[in-house]
Amino acid sequence: MTDITRVAVVYHSGYGHTAKQAEAVAQGAGSVVGTQVSLISVDQIDQYWETLEGVDAIIFGTPTYMGSASAQFKGFMDSTSRNVFAKGGVWANKIAAGFTNAASRSGDKLATLQQLSIFAAQHGMHWINLGLPPGHNSSKTTEDMLNRHSFWLGAAAQSDADVGPELGPPKADLLTAQHLGARVANVARQMAAGRRVLG
Template identity: 40%
Template sequence: MTSPTIAIAYFSGSGAIAQSAELIAEGVLSAGAEAKLVDVIDLRPDGWTTLHDADAIIMGTPTYMGGPASGFKAFMDQTGESIWTDRLWEDKLAGGFTAGVNTAGDKLSTLQALNVFAMQHGMIWIGQEVIGAPVMPENEGLNLSGTFLGLAVNANTKGLTEGCQESSRIYGQRVAKLAKRWTR
Protein backbone atom coordinates (compact mmCIF):
# COMPACT_ATOMS: atom_id res chain seq x y z
CA MET A 1 0.00 0.00 0.00
CA THR A 2 1.32 3.45 -0.87
CA SER A 3 1.36 6.32 1.59
CA PRO A 4 -1.36 8.92 1.17
CA THR A 5 -0.38 12.33 -0.14
CA ILE A 6 -1.48 15.42 1.75
CA ALA A 7 -1.33 18.72 -0.13
CA ILE A 8 -1.07 21.79 2.07
CA ALA A 9 -2.43 24.68 0.00
CA TYR A 10 -1.76 28.02 1.63
CA PHE A 11 -1.41 31.77 1.28
CA SER A 12 0.79 33.48 3.85
CA GLY A 13 0.85 37.18 4.54
CA SER A 14 3.24 37.86 7.43
CA GLY A 15 4.75 34.36 7.44
CA ALA A 16 2.77 32.70 10.23
CA ILE A 17 0.72 30.60 7.81
CA ALA A 18 3.87 29.47 5.95
CA GLN A 19 5.41 28.48 9.30
CA SER A 20 2.27 26.62 10.32
CA ALA A 21 2.13 24.89 6.90
CA GLU A 22 5.70 23.63 7.34
CA LEU A 23 4.89 22.35 10.83
CA ILE A 24 1.74 20.64 9.56
CA ALA A 25 3.93 18.99 6.91
CA GLU A 26 6.27 17.78 9.68
CA GLY A 27 3.27 16.21 11.41
CA VAL A 28 2.10 14.58 8.18
CA LEU A 29 5.55 13.11 7.57
CA SER A 30 5.88 11.86 11.15
CA ALA A 31 2.60 9.97 10.68
CA GLY A 32 3.95 8.18 7.61
CA ALA A 33 2.27 10.14 4.82
CA GLU A 34 3.69 12.35 2.10
CA ALA A 35 3.34 16.13 2.42
CA LYS A 36 3.43 18.61 -0.44
CA LEU A 37 3.38 22.35 0.19
CA VAL A 38 1.51 24.41 -2.42
CA ASP A 39 1.72 28.21 -2.20
CA VAL A 40 -1.46 29.34 -3.99
CA ILE A 41 -0.31 32.89 -4.70
CA ASP A 42 1.19 31.95 -8.08
CA LEU A 43 -0.27 28.52 -8.81
CA ARG A 44 1.22 26.84 -11.88
CA PRO A 45 -0.07 23.72 -13.65
CA ASP A 46 2.12 21.39 -11.54
CA GLY A 47 0.57 22.89 -8.39
CA TRP A 48 -2.92 22.17 -9.68
CA THR A 49 -1.82 18.61 -10.51
CA THR A 50 -0.52 18.19 -6.95
CA LEU A 51 -3.90 19.29 -5.58
CA HIS A 52 -5.87 17.03 -7.95
CA ASP A 53 -3.70 13.99 -7.18
CA ALA A 54 -3.61 14.47 -3.38
CA ASP A 55 -5.67 12.27 -1.07
CA ALA A 56 -6.30 15.27 1.18
CA ILE A 57 -5.98 19.04 0.92
CA ILE A 58 -5.35 21.12 4.02
CA MET A 59 -6.07 24.78 3.27
CA GLY A 60 -4.46 27.67 5.11
CA THR A 61 -4.95 31.40 5.08
CA PRO A 62 -4.52 34.24 7.54
CA THR A 63 -7.69 35.78 8.93
CA TYR A 64 -7.91 39.34 7.62
CA MET A 65 -10.90 41.46 8.53
CA GLY A 66 -12.94 38.44 9.64
CA GLY A 67 -12.35 36.11 6.70
CA PRO A 68 -9.85 34.48 4.33
CA ALA A 69 -7.14 36.74 2.92
CA SER A 70 -7.71 37.89 -0.65
CA GLY A 71 -4.74 35.84 -1.89
CA PHE A 72 -6.41 32.64 -0.73
CA LYS A 73 -9.90 33.78 -1.74
CA ALA A 74 -8.60 34.26 -5.31
CA PHE A 75 -7.48 30.61 -5.28
CA MET A 76 -10.90 29.52 -4.01
CA ASP A 77 -12.60 31.45 -6.80
CA GLN A 78 -10.37 29.83 -9.45
CA THR A 79 -11.82 26.41 -8.58
CA GLY A 80 -15.37 27.51 -9.44
CA GLU A 81 -15.30 26.42 -13.05
CA SER A 82 -14.18 22.94 -14.03
CA ILE A 83 -12.94 21.72 -10.63
CA TRP A 84 -16.28 22.44 -8.94
CA THR A 85 -18.62 21.63 -11.83
CA ASP A 86 -16.77 18.44 -12.78
CA ARG A 87 -16.61 17.40 -9.06
CA LEU A 88 -12.85 16.78 -9.31
CA TRP A 89 -12.36 17.00 -5.54
CA GLU A 90 -15.47 15.06 -4.54
CA ASP A 91 -14.80 12.71 -1.59
CA LYS A 92 -11.27 14.08 -1.15
CA LEU A 93 -10.39 14.74 2.49
CA ALA A 94 -10.10 18.39 3.50
CA GLY A 95 -9.09 20.47 6.47
CA GLY A 96 -8.21 24.04 7.23
CA PHE A 97 -6.03 26.30 9.30
CA THR A 98 -5.76 29.99 9.94
CA ALA A 99 -3.78 32.47 11.99
CA GLY A 100 -4.60 35.75 13.63
CA VAL A 101 -3.05 38.04 16.20
CA ASN A 102 -5.71 37.67 18.88
CA THR A 103 -6.69 34.42 20.59
CA ALA A 104 -10.15 34.42 18.99
CA GLY A 105 -9.71 37.18 16.43
CA ASP A 106 -12.66 35.99 14.31
CA LYS A 107 -10.58 33.03 13.09
CA LEU A 108 -13.65 30.81 13.33
CA SER A 109 -15.30 32.74 10.50
CA THR A 110 -12.31 31.97 8.27
CA LEU A 111 -12.48 28.27 9.14
CA GLN A 112 -16.21 28.33 8.40
CA ALA A 113 -15.50 29.83 4.98
CA LEU A 114 -12.94 27.10 4.27
CA ASN A 115 -15.36 24.45 5.50
CA VAL A 116 -18.19 25.71 3.28
CA PHE A 117 -15.77 25.85 0.33
CA ALA A 118 -14.80 22.20 0.93
CA MET A 119 -18.44 21.17 1.31
CA GLN A 120 -19.31 22.88 -1.98
CA HIS A 121 -16.66 20.69 -3.60
CA GLY A 122 -18.13 17.55 -1.97
CA MET A 123 -15.06 17.05 0.20
CA ILE A 124 -14.91 15.31 3.61
CA TRP A 125 -13.89 17.75 6.39
CA ILE A 126 -11.44 16.95 9.20
CA GLY A 127 -11.51 19.16 12.27
CA GLN A 128 -9.25 19.60 15.25
CA GLU A 129 -9.51 17.12 18.12
CA VAL A 130 -7.17 18.47 20.80
CA ILE A 131 -8.76 19.68 24.03
CA GLY A 132 -6.53 22.38 25.49
CA ALA A 133 -6.02 23.70 29.00
CA PRO A 134 -7.59 24.45 31.42
CA VAL A 135 -9.91 21.51 30.70
CA MET A 136 -6.93 19.25 30.03
CA PRO A 137 -4.07 20.80 32.05
CA GLU A 138 -1.53 18.48 30.41
CA ASN A 139 -2.30 20.19 27.07
CA GLU A 140 -1.14 23.63 28.22
CA GLY A 141 -0.59 25.83 25.15
CA LEU A 142 -2.37 23.51 22.71
CA ASN A 143 -5.49 24.65 20.83
CA LEU A 144 -5.30 28.04 22.55
CA SER A 145 -8.45 29.39 20.95
CA GLY A 146 -10.50 26.29 21.75
CA THR A 147 -11.49 25.95 18.10
CA PHE A 148 -12.48 22.50 16.81
CA LEU A 149 -13.58 23.22 13.24
CA GLY A 150 -9.93 23.35 12.19
CA LEU A 151 -6.55 24.62 13.35
CA ALA A 152 -6.50 28.21 14.61
CA VAL A 153 -3.09 29.48 15.68
CA ASN A 154 -2.02 32.77 17.22
CA ALA A 155 0.51 34.82 15.30
CA ASN A 156 2.47 37.75 16.65
CA THR A 157 5.71 39.56 15.89
CA LYS A 158 7.66 36.74 17.58
CA GLY A 159 6.05 34.02 15.42
CA LEU A 160 3.96 31.12 16.64
CA THR A 161 4.01 30.10 20.30
CA GLU A 162 5.41 26.67 21.14
CA GLY A 163 1.87 25.44 21.76
CA CYS A 164 0.69 26.67 18.36
CA GLN A 165 3.71 25.05 16.72
CA GLU A 166 2.89 21.73 18.38
CA SER A 167 -0.83 22.13 17.58
CA SER A 168 0.16 22.49 13.91
CA ARG A 169 2.18 19.25 14.00
CA ILE A 170 -0.65 17.42 15.77
CA TYR A 171 -3.16 18.58 13.17
CA GLY A 172 -0.90 17.31 10.37
CA GLN A 173 -0.65 13.95 12.14
CA ARG A 174 -4.44 13.79 12.50
CA VAL A 175 -5.09 14.42 8.82
CA ALA A 176 -2.41 11.91 7.79
CA LYS A 177 -3.82 9.26 10.14
CA LEU A 178 -7.31 9.73 8.73
CA ALA A 179 -6.03 9.78 5.14
CA LYS A 180 -4.41 6.41 5.78
CA ARG A 181 -7.77 5.04 6.98
CA TRP A 182 -9.68 6.69 4.12
CA THR A 183 -7.36 5.39 1.36
CA ARG A 184 -7.01 1.77 2.50
Protein backbone atom coordinates in the same frame (compact mmCIF):
# COMPACT_ATOMS: atom_id res chain seq x y z
CA MET B 1 5.60 -2.18 -0.51
CA THR B 2 3.88 0.57 1.49
CA ASP B 3 1.03 2.36 -0.26
CA ILE B 4 1.65 6.10 -0.42
CA THR B 5 -0.89 8.56 0.98
CA ARG B 6 -0.61 12.00 -0.64
CA VAL B 7 -1.44 15.13 1.34
CA ALA B 8 -1.27 18.71 0.06
CA VAL B 9 -1.07 21.77 2.31
CA VAL B 10 -2.35 24.77 0.35
CA TYR B 11 -1.85 28.11 2.07
CA HIS B 12 -1.36 31.84 1.84
CA SER B 13 0.82 33.84 4.22
CA GLY B 14 1.04 37.61 4.28
CA TYR B 15 3.88 38.10 6.76
CA GLY B 16 5.34 34.62 7.23
CA HIS B 17 3.43 33.57 10.36
CA THR B 18 0.88 31.40 8.52
CA ALA B 19 3.69 29.93 6.39
CA LYS B 20 5.33 28.78 9.61
CA GLN B 21 2.04 27.23 10.71
CA ALA B 22 1.69 25.56 7.28
CA GLU B 23 5.17 24.07 7.65
CA ALA B 24 4.14 22.62 11.02
CA VAL B 25 0.99 21.11 9.48
CA ALA B 26 3.11 19.57 6.72
CA GLN B 27 5.60 18.25 9.28
CA GLY B 28 2.77 16.58 11.20
CA ALA B 29 1.35 14.99 8.06
CA GLY B 30 4.81 13.82 7.02
CA SER B 31 5.33 12.13 10.39
CA VAL B 32 2.75 9.49 9.42
CA VAL B 33 4.47 6.52 7.78
CA GLY B 34 3.84 6.28 4.06
CA THR B 35 2.72 9.90 3.65
CA GLN B 36 4.01 12.18 0.91
CA VAL B 37 3.39 15.89 1.53
CA SER B 38 3.26 18.80 -0.91
CA LEU B 39 3.49 22.30 0.60
CA ILE B 40 1.89 24.70 -1.89
CA SER B 41 1.61 28.48 -1.66
CA VAL B 42 -1.40 29.91 -3.49
CA ASP B 43 1.06 32.31 -5.15
CA GLN B 44 2.21 29.35 -7.29
CA ILE B 45 -1.11 27.52 -7.50
CA ASP B 46 -1.28 27.46 -11.30
CA GLN B 47 1.62 24.99 -11.30
CA TYR B 48 -0.20 22.57 -9.01
CA TRP B 49 -3.78 21.99 -10.21
CA GLU B 50 -2.88 18.56 -11.55
CA THR B 51 -1.03 17.71 -8.33
CA LEU B 52 -4.15 18.53 -6.31
CA GLU B 53 -6.25 16.19 -8.44
CA GLY B 54 -3.97 13.31 -7.46
CA VAL B 55 -3.79 13.79 -3.67
CA ASP B 56 -5.86 12.03 -1.02
CA ALA B 57 -6.22 15.07 1.24
CA ILE B 58 -5.95 18.86 1.04
CA ILE B 59 -5.39 20.98 4.15
CA PHE B 60 -6.26 24.63 3.57
CA GLY B 61 -4.54 27.45 5.47
CA THR B 62 -4.92 31.21 5.47
CA PRO B 63 -4.44 34.14 7.79
CA THR B 64 -7.62 35.72 9.08
CA TYR B 65 -7.84 39.31 7.88
CA MET B 66 -10.87 41.38 8.88
CA GLY B 67 -12.81 38.27 9.90
CA SER B 68 -12.23 36.32 6.70
CA ALA B 69 -9.69 34.45 4.62
CA SER B 70 -7.08 36.70 3.03
CA ALA B 71 -7.85 38.17 -0.40
CA GLN B 72 -5.10 36.02 -1.94
CA PHE B 73 -6.55 32.83 -0.48
CA LYS B 74 -10.07 33.87 -1.48
CA GLY B 75 -8.71 34.37 -5.00
CA PHE B 76 -7.53 30.76 -4.93
CA MET B 77 -10.94 29.63 -3.69
CA ASP B 78 -12.68 31.52 -6.48
CA SER B 79 -10.30 30.12 -9.10
CA THR B 80 -11.35 26.57 -8.20
CA SER B 81 -14.73 27.28 -9.78
CA ARG B 82 -13.13 27.00 -13.23
CA ASN B 83 -10.09 24.80 -12.45
CA VAL B 84 -11.84 22.21 -10.26
CA PHE B 85 -15.61 22.65 -9.85
CA ALA B 86 -16.29 23.00 -13.58
CA LYS B 87 -14.58 19.65 -14.19
CA GLY B 88 -17.26 17.89 -12.17
CA GLY B 89 -16.21 16.60 -8.76
CA VAL B 90 -12.47 16.03 -9.16
CA TRP B 91 -12.00 16.84 -5.46
CA ALA B 92 -15.07 14.89 -4.35
CA ASN B 93 -14.47 12.50 -1.44
CA LYS B 94 -10.98 13.79 -0.73
CA ILE B 95 -10.19 14.54 2.91
CA ALA B 96 -10.11 18.24 3.87
CA ALA B 97 -9.15 20.30 6.91
CA GLY B 98 -8.12 23.85 7.71
CA PHE B 99 -6.01 26.17 9.80
CA THR B 100 -5.71 29.90 10.32
CA ASN B 101 -3.66 32.51 12.13
CA ALA B 102 -4.36 36.03 13.36
CA ALA B 103 -2.72 38.59 15.62
CA SER B 104 -5.72 38.65 17.94
CA ARG B 105 -6.61 35.87 20.34
CA SER B 106 -9.98 35.44 18.68
CA GLY B 107 -9.77 37.67 15.64
CA ASP B 108 -12.93 35.95 14.38
CA LYS B 109 -10.79 33.00 13.26
CA LEU B 110 -13.84 30.75 13.63
CA ALA B 111 -15.46 32.60 10.72
CA THR B 112 -12.46 31.73 8.54
CA LEU B 113 -12.52 28.05 9.53
CA GLN B 114 -16.25 27.95 8.78
CA GLN B 115 -15.54 29.57 5.41
CA LEU B 116 -12.95 26.88 4.64
CA SER B 117 -15.24 24.03 5.70
CA ILE B 118 -18.07 25.33 3.48
CA PHE B 119 -15.60 25.67 0.60
CA ALA B 120 -14.58 22.03 1.11
CA ALA B 121 -18.24 20.99 1.24
CA GLN B 122 -18.90 22.72 -2.08
CA HIS B 123 -16.28 20.44 -3.58
CA GLY B 124 -17.80 17.33 -1.96
CA MET B 125 -14.86 16.81 0.40
CA HIS B 126 -14.90 15.19 3.86
CA TRP B 127 -13.98 17.74 6.56
CA ILE B 128 -11.77 16.59 9.45
CA ASN B 129 -11.96 18.54 12.70
CA LEU B 130 -9.03 19.20 15.03
CA GLY B 131 -9.87 16.33 17.37
CA LEU B 132 -8.43 17.93 20.49
CA PRO B 133 -10.17 18.96 23.72
CA PRO B 134 -10.01 22.61 24.80
CA GLY B 135 -6.49 23.43 25.90
CA HIS B 136 -6.20 26.41 28.23
CA ASN B 137 -9.57 26.67 29.93
CA SER B 138 -8.99 26.29 33.67
CA SER B 139 -6.79 27.53 36.50
CA LYS B 140 -4.69 24.36 36.15
CA THR B 141 -3.94 24.70 32.42
CA THR B 142 -1.37 26.92 30.75
CA GLU B 143 -0.56 28.70 27.50
CA ASP B 144 1.70 25.77 26.64
CA MET B 145 -1.23 23.39 26.07
CA LEU B 146 -2.21 22.10 22.64
CA ASN B 147 -5.34 23.81 21.33
CA ARG B 148 -4.82 26.60 23.85
CA HIS B 149 -7.44 28.69 22.02
CA SER B 150 -10.03 25.90 22.30
CA PHE B 151 -11.09 25.59 18.65
CA TRP B 152 -12.91 22.50 17.38
CA LEU B 153 -13.25 23.00 13.63
CA GLY B 154 -9.56 23.36 12.78
CA ALA B 155 -6.20 24.56 14.04
CA ALA B 156 -6.00 28.19 15.14
CA ALA B 157 -2.83 30.12 15.92
CA GLN B 158 -2.13 33.56 17.35
CA SER B 159 0.94 35.59 16.39
CA ASP B 160 1.70 38.96 17.97
CA ALA B 161 1.35 41.72 15.37
CA ASP B 162 4.64 43.36 16.35
CA VAL B 163 6.91 40.32 15.92
CA GLY B 164 8.09 38.39 12.89
CA PRO B 165 7.58 34.68 12.15
CA GLU B 166 10.78 33.84 14.04
CA LEU B 167 8.80 34.56 17.24
CA GLY B 168 5.29 33.57 16.28
CA PRO B 169 3.17 31.54 16.29
CA PRO B 170 4.30 30.11 19.64
CA LYS B 171 5.31 26.50 20.10
CA ALA B 172 1.92 25.35 21.44
CA ASP B 173 0.18 26.57 18.30
CA LEU B 174 2.77 24.92 16.06
CA LEU B 175 2.37 21.62 17.91
CA THR B 176 -1.40 21.97 17.47
CA ALA B 177 -0.81 22.45 13.75
CA GLN B 178 1.36 19.33 13.67
CA HIS B 179 -1.43 17.42 15.37
CA LEU B 180 -3.88 18.48 12.68
CA GLY B 181 -1.51 17.42 9.90
CA ALA B 182 -0.96 13.99 11.44
CA ARG B 183 -4.68 13.53 12.08
CA VAL B 184 -5.53 14.30 8.47
CA ALA B 185 -2.79 12.01 7.14
CA ASN B 186 -4.02 9.15 9.34
CA VAL B 187 -7.64 9.59 8.28
CA ALA B 188 -6.63 9.82 4.60
CA ARG B 189 -4.60 6.64 5.00
CA GLN B 190 -7.53 4.83 6.62
CA MET B 191 -9.88 6.04 3.89
CA ALA B 192 -7.53 4.87 1.12
CA ALA B 193 -7.13 1.46 2.80
CA GLY B 194 -10.89 1.11 3.10
CA ARG B 195 -11.36 1.92 -0.58
CA ARG B 196 -8.83 -0.75 -1.52
CA VAL B 197 -10.60 -3.36 0.59
CA LEU B 198 -14.04 -2.46 -0.73
CA GLY B 199 -12.75 -2.22 -4.29
